[in-house]
Ligand code: FES
């Protein structure tokens with residue numbers, strides 16, 4: 014039995030401790046907003062926050078997150094009101110939307126670390142893949158969220 | 166409910182086939198039948214038996230639109246209803262959108278298949294959805310007119326409110342919906358004039374967007390059923406391989422293992438969780454018979470394509486006498502262009518969930534072709550298609566890949582094997598190594614120039630490596646706009662021939678299909694001719710478009726050149742231009758670059774499009790920009806290569822996608838137009854490769870005639886300044 018803290022809730026899961034966190038979230042906890050894209054840490058579709066840091070859950074064994082606070086897209090807000098989510102809506106960022114949970118969590122981690130990121134900061138931090146090519150809108154949305162200065 | 170659409174009810178006028186009925190909630194339901202028949206009957210496609218509605222207006226005023234286009238990020242769930250609601254005069258904020266089930270009533274009016282492909286949704290449905298909306302509006306107005314005892318002609322409908330200006334009366338759609346449902350269906354509804362549009366041409370928030378910011382949007386991969394098992398799959402590395410033998414004794418001992426399902430070309434392992442299925446699958450030892458692609462490497466494919474230029478091909482375009490002129494004139498130019506295979510790499514790997522029960526079979530997946538999925542499942546189980554229910558989910562990218570149903574066949578086989586619901590998920594590796602690939606292709610061009618330095622003859626021999634014969638298409642298909650555009654360059658002697666060299670690599674529709682290679686080649690060669698004639702490439706293109714039919718093409722060419730600063734480019738910058746017709750739209754793109762040694766520094770991409778009536782301008786911008794990224798990724802480094810008949814690329818680590826840091830500045834200009842709508846999902850993908858290659862020539866004098874550009878030793882960066 015492993016104890017997990019996800020979106021402020023405590024879970025006990027009975028899985029092989031080497032199982033990637035991604036599959037525990039999706040198939041064990043029914044938190045399906047976290048997506049599978051590559052399974053090798055190369056696309057960022059599976060990005061979640063671990064103690065506020067962005068990490069790719071497909072390459073993190075579930076045992077490694079015991080005792081840490083995990084945040085998934087479902088935990089960002091109850092109602093889509095997180096400033097990053099609102100900026101994503103205002104800029105109409107998503108196309109197919111499949112990459113966007115990971116993108117938003119990567120953006121949240123960036124903004125926490127750098128409340129007023131430059132374009133270069135965004136280039137460095139936002140390494141997730143969007144096959145629909147929404148990068149310019151993501152960039153605009155991050156700047157918009159930062160401008161609103163909602164991070165303290 | 167309305168009566169079911171009958172198979173083989175041919176040659177009925179479509180409007181005789183609209184039924185109205187009271188809906189379950191008592192409101193107005195417009196079921197809309199097709200002249201189902203001739204085409205479908207000839208192809209022996211049975212129809213579904215359930216009535217199918219496009220529009221339902223509840224007594225509470227809720228408007229439900231069933232979208233004949235699936236939602237894969239291209240905005241179909243928004244654009245389709247907008248067209249209908251515009252004519253209806255409905256309140257956009259009360260609109261809910263549903264995916265259509267499989268059913269011939271949802272066949273695209275242009276090509277008679279229920280497929281969201283070919284940038285055809287708005288193009289194919291524009292007239293029909295307007296007519297459905299107008300029909301319902303007239304019925305609602307009639308109902309209110311009867312109630313108030315005034316002429317229907319004195320009533321207006323806007324925002325779901327019917328008003329009678331003379332008396333000041335008004336009522337909501339919902340209050341007359343059930344009355345309207347009992348009225349006869351008008352045969353000749355009057356359409357709005359486009360000057361009165363107040364929804365089309367605006368950019369309301371896409372209907373599904375709020376679900377795409379909180380993780381609640383359900384894609385195929387998210388489907389979960391009670392009692393469900395999970396399946397992982399691995400197919401023969403050699404593309405033509407077939408299963409010879411396997412040993413799954415170790416897998417059987419793995420945790421959660423349930424079953425092994427051998428396939429003709431691969432292996433499925435089913436377990437209690439997906440991760441367990443993957444782990445168990447990795448323990449199966451499989452031996453494959455390699456088949457006809459064994460020993461085939463990519464360099465050979467290139468040789469086969471190039472060797473075919475002298476073989477007799479099918480002539481698909483012939484104006485004047487190009488061969489004679491080429492033989493006669495001394496001033497000629499010849500060049501060969503080539504592109505490699507490409508994979509789609511949708512962000513969501515292929516997947517499907519299937520369940521077989523007493524009533525037949527249910528499948529859940531993101532599909533561009535619900536009837537294709539239905540037929541695939543029916544063929545596995547040998548049951549009538551009516552017994553297969555398809556539940557279309559959001560697609561995590563389609564790009565043509567999800568028009569295929571191979572993953573449906575596999576999921577149904579898995580569910581059949583265990584008698585329980587099964588969700589099959591491909592790994593990214595399988596996704597890249599078992600795609601339906603954009604074919605490798607090559608064109609040999611020859612041009613003859615007359616004494617006045619004019620382009621007198623142009624000959625194009627198009628050779629493709631994977632014939633699209635499975636869709637009954639031949640050279641006229643894959644030669645695309647080179648052969649069939651009547652709006653492009655005027656060349657007095659113009660000949661296009663096509664040749665298929667079907668090497669056995671599965672052919673696929675890859676965003677922009679034939680236009681993903683032909684314009685790269687033709688626009689490159691046109692550029693070569695311009696430079697050979699010492700003419701400005703933009704002005705040379707203008708000179709070839711001075712015929713009446715070139716009007717729209719000329720306008721976008723001029724706009725792109727103007728916005729990109731063609732005449733006053735910045736010092737040290739080079740510009741490349743490309744322009745053509747694709748998917749019923751006219752497009753032109755300018756790439757603004759500088760070179761630093763072998764590094765292409767892309768500063769800006771400027772695109773102009775005339776896509777006819779613009780339904781949702783913001784979405785057009787998004788599609789042009791996203792399409793450009795898809796094309797740019799391929800132009801820079803996209804290639805699927807074969808070694809011994811197996812795909813060498815494995816994942817995003819070696820089939821690399823463009824990233825944020827590599828994203829250039831993009832400007833898209835949409836020309837105001839009242840012409841019939843053109844496509845927007847695919848045109849944006851095609852022009853970046855030729856624009857970029859032409860810019861590189863302008864900067865370096867180096868003409869690059871094959872892709873990807875990385876194979877010429879070039880590197881890349883975006884310079885957003
Ligand atoms: S799925 Fe985890 S990085 Fe791609």
Ligand code: FES
Pocket residue numbers: 107108109110111112113142143144145146147238512561562
């Ligand atoms: S929105 Fe489709 S992959 Fe990013």
